[in-house]
Amino acid sequence: MKLRWFVMVFGWMLIANGCFPAELPNDTTQTTNRTAVSTASLMITPSQTDTATPAPTLTITPTPFLPATATITTTPTLTPDPNYSIIGPGPILCPILLYHHVMTVNGSGSQYAVTVDQFTAQMKWMKENGYQTIKVQDMVDAIHDGKMLPNKSFIITFDDGNVDIYNHAYPILRDLGFTATMYLIEDSIGDYGNFSIEIILELAEVGWEFGNHSSTHAYLPSSRNCEDEICFSRARLIESLNIPIDSFAYPFGTKHEESIQAVKDCRYTSGAGLGSWTIHTQERLFYFSRREVKGYFDMQRFITLVTDIR
Ligand SMILES: [Zn+2]
Secondary structure, eight states, X not given: OHHHHHHHHHHHHHHHTTOSOSSOXXXXXXXXXXXXXXXXXXXXXXXXXXXXXXXXXXXXXXXXHHHHHHXXXXXXXXXXXXXXXXXXXXXXXXXXXXXXXXXXXXXXXXXXXXEHHHHHHHHHHHHHTTXXXXXXXXXXXXXXXXXXXXXXXXXXXXXXXXXXXXXXXXXXXXXXXXXXXXXXXXXXXXXXXXXXXXXHHHHHHTTOEEEEOOSSXXXXXXXXXXXXXXXXXXXXXXXXHOSOOOEEEOGGGOOOHHHHHHHHHTXXXXXXXXXXXXXXXGGGGGGBOOEEOOTTOOHHHHHHHHHOOO
């Protein structure tokens, strides 16, 4: 009995001192928590070393400033030229002058010739009053679609391809920074007193525009060969010159229904006639108005011709 009591008392003492676990280790959450904590502590340690690696991101920060300096360099090109603006689409104001000859002396007093002195004074007046030349095709484009053009545009046209235009008018226009449009008689190119292919190509190179003035300068209403005068001659000009020929000038300024239709059918973009309008419209593009500068005009008559708006 004594031994049994000893064993019981000793056993209670062990339990009371915690030498045996009070519960079975079946609580798995405790172990999971323990691993979670340890994992967390593992992650903290490498993240301390990672704080050194983001350093390269500092080099990214300055890049947004680079485009700012780039925009500063491009700003000057955005400055608009006050002498130019978008003209059209729709009707546009543009005086179109017509000349035939510019001679040193107008001995015969022909109305179709102006002297070098007259022409110089007229072109200087245009320059001093802020006018700038454009091409016929510029006017056509502006009427159809709108185009960036000089605010005070005008067009100089010459008919027939007379060589005195190259000898006398061209140097004056060149010195003033003007160009012009020449309507050629296809059959006469290279003849005595007329433009040669070399002259045409030289002037095309410096910005002159060329149009067709028919193959033989025929009176179209009575011509039996309108198709050749208007259409086939255009094809031959393009083939021999390799430049655009997009406008047709009616010989003698004479038009009739068939010739206007032929100009349209032959895919010209405009037809040059005679008239008093300076405001041009889409409806009148296939017989647009040109004001002829006649040899007997004084300076005041010329100024009125240019500035009278209709
Ligand atoms: Zn003519």
